[in-house]
Amino acid sequence: QRKYLMGKAKQPAVTTDGKEILVSANISRPTDMEKAVEYGCHGVGLYRTEFLFMESAQLPDEEKQVAAYRSVAEQAGGNLCVIRTLDIGGDKHCDCLSLEEEDNPFLGFRAIRICLQQKDMFKVQLRSILRAGLYGKLAIMIPMVTMLSEILETKQLIEEVKEEMRKENIPFAEDVPVGIMVETPASAVMAPLFAKHVDFFSIGTNDLVQYTLAVDRGNQSVSYLYDYFNPAVIHSIHRVITAAHEAGIWAGMCGEMAGDKLALPFLLALGIDELSMSASQAPVVKEQIRNLESGICDVDKILSLTTTEEVREYLQSLL
Ligand code: PEP
Ligand code: MG
Numbered sequence: 001q002r003k004y005l006m007g008k009a010k011q012p013a014v015t016t017d018g019k020e021i022l023v024s025a026n027i028s029r030p031t032d033m034e035k036a037v038e039y040g041c042h043g044v045g046l047y048r049t050e051f052l053f054m055e056s057a058q059l060p061d062e063e064k065q066v067a068a069y070r071s072v073a074e075q076a077g078g079n080l081c082v083i084r085t086l087d088i089g090g091d092k093h094c095d096c097l098s099l100e101e102e103d104n105p106f107l108g109f110r111a112i113r114i115c116l117q118q119k120d121m122f123k124v125q126l127r128s129i130l131r132a133g134l135y136g137k138l139a140i141m142i143p144m145v146t147m148l149s150e151i152l153e154t155k156q157l158i159e160e161v162k163e164e165m166r167k168e169n170i171p172f173a174e175d176v177p178v179g180i181m182v183e184t185p186a187s188a189v190m191a192p193l194f195a196k197h198v199d200f201f202s203i204g205t206n207d208l209v210q211y212t213l214a215v216d217r218g219n220q221s222v223s224y225l226y227d228y229f230n231p232a233v234i235h236s237i238h239r240v241i242t243a244a245h246e247a248g249i250w251a252g253m254c255g256e257m258a259g260d261k262l263a264l265p266f267l268l269a270l271g272i273d274e275l276s277m278s279a280s281q282a283p284v285v286k287e288q289i290r291n292l293e294s295g296i297c298d299v300d301k302i303l304s305l306t307t308t309e310e311v312r313e314y315l316q317s318l319l
Contacts, residue, residue, distance in 0.1 A: 005283040009040030013286035015268060015294045022274040023282050023289070024082075026254055030068050033075035035279040040286065043079030043137070045202060045276020046254040047072060049125070050088050057095045059121060065128035073136025080137045082202065082254075082276075083129050084181065085122070085154075087111040087143040091218060097121075106216065111144035116153055126154075127161045133173025140178045141202060146186040151197050154178070183207035183255070188236040195247035202276070203240055205255025209233055228257040229311040234266070238303060241270040252276060261288050265297035265318045 014020045024045035025036035029052075036044065052060050052068055060068075072081050088094045089110030097118070102108040115122035129140055142154050155178060165172050182188055183204030195201065205228050210217040212233055215226045227233075237253075244251035252274030257263050259277035261284075267275070268289070275285065296318050305311050 005287055006039075008287065008290075009038075009283040011040070011286075012042075013289040015289055015292050017293050017295070019268070019271075019294045021268065021272065021289050022252075023286050024079075024252075024274055024276040025279045025282065026276050027072070027279075030071035030075070032279065033072055036282075037075060037077070039279040039282045041279050041282050042274075043076045044072060044081035044083075045252055045274055046141070047081060047083045048087065049084055050086055050092055050094065053086060053088060053096055054092065054094050059096045059124075062124050062128050062131075065125060066131045069129055069132035069138065070135045073132055073138055076136055078137060080139060082139045082141045082179070082200075084141045084143055085112070085125055085129075086115055089114060106210065112142050112150050112154070113144065116150065119157065123157060123161050126158055127165060127170075127172070130158070130161065130165070130172040130176055131170065133176045134171060138173065138176055139200070140176055141181060141200075142178070143181045143204070144184060144207070145180045145182075145194070146184045148190070148193060148197065151178075151180060151194060155197075179249075181207075181254070182240050183211070185212050185236070188212075188240050191240045191243035192246065195243050195249055198249065200249050201240060201244045201251045202274075203237060203251065203253040203255060203257075205233070205237075205253065205257040208236065208255065212236055227308050228255075228260075228263070229315070230308045231305060231311060234302060234305075234311055237267075238270060238299065241272060245271060250274065259285055261285070261319070262312065262315045264288055264292060265315060266299075266302060268292060268294040269297035269299050269302075 012020050013023050022042045024043050025041035026046040028048050090106045177199035179198050179200035181204040182201045209228050215222045241251045250273040254276040258275040259281040
């Protein structure tokens with residue numbers, strides 16, 4: 001079975017009715033690219049750059065960041081690589097930023113909130129991504145967005161660093177798309193508005209489930225409540241993908257749900273454009289896509305279901 005899957009790993013994932021879904025890799029380091037390529041991933045749907053910041057007691061300087069992003073871009077062989085800007089805080093600590101202990105770190109000073117307060121640090125990362133964009137196809141993705149102003153401020157900073165680099169005669173890629181992680185209830189609710197201001201969405205179900213259901217993603221005593229088949233999450237995902245397509249942008253998913261066989265019929269029916277997951281899952285998911293018809297799940301029906309169990313049962317019946 002494994003040999004069979006690996007033999008087909010590099011072939012595209014096309015449904016029985018001819019729809020291609022891009023299956024990309026979630027990576028933490030440039031060295032993860034070797035496996036991503038071997039397992040047939042179409043570029044990178046999520047590069048968690050915080051690992052570059054967690055590795056050392058000092059902030060990674062511009063040259064170090066350019067080298068890392070460039071390496072990812074080059075190894076992807078022309079396929080899109082989505083570089084998520086620093087997502088520190090929550091459960092991720094970093095010695096190079098002196099952040100205070102918080103009672104509720106998941107609701108605290110985290111990700112884009114830190115970056116917009118520490119603009120000098122953020123600008124170095126934005127410059128690095130734009131510079132590395134010359135060596136492949138890169139995109140910038142903002143984590144933990146809850147407000148339009150976070151998108152607009154980030155885009156403003158991107159314009160600022162471009163202007164600075166022009167003056168410094170530093171070459172960089174002009175056309176790097178900017179997207180957001182949709183991983184807070186606020187961004188799901190505001191998806192129709194946010195979609196007008198970005199080039200793509202990627203749904204981060206790990207956090208979207210946590211925040212939508214008010215369930216700590218790491219707390220075992222409430223893990224029975226943590227379920228992306230909860231109707232509240234199902235409705236949220238439907239809203240986000242629909243809003244993206246109405247605005248003419250693509251929508252992907254990079255949380256754990258993207259690699260779940262049971263979720264596939266639902267995501268295909270919504271017309272999801274890309275699924276991003278750990279590389280080792282990709283050959284299996286691609287083969288599952290090849291055996292599915294994109295319209296097999298009735299979207300109105302699944303939206304009418306009232307419990308997590310009903311959603312699971314319905315999806316199970318389709319497989
Ligand atoms: C997510 O929240 O779904 C996600 C992919 O990001 P992370 O797991 O890094 O928070
Ligand atoms: Mg997240």
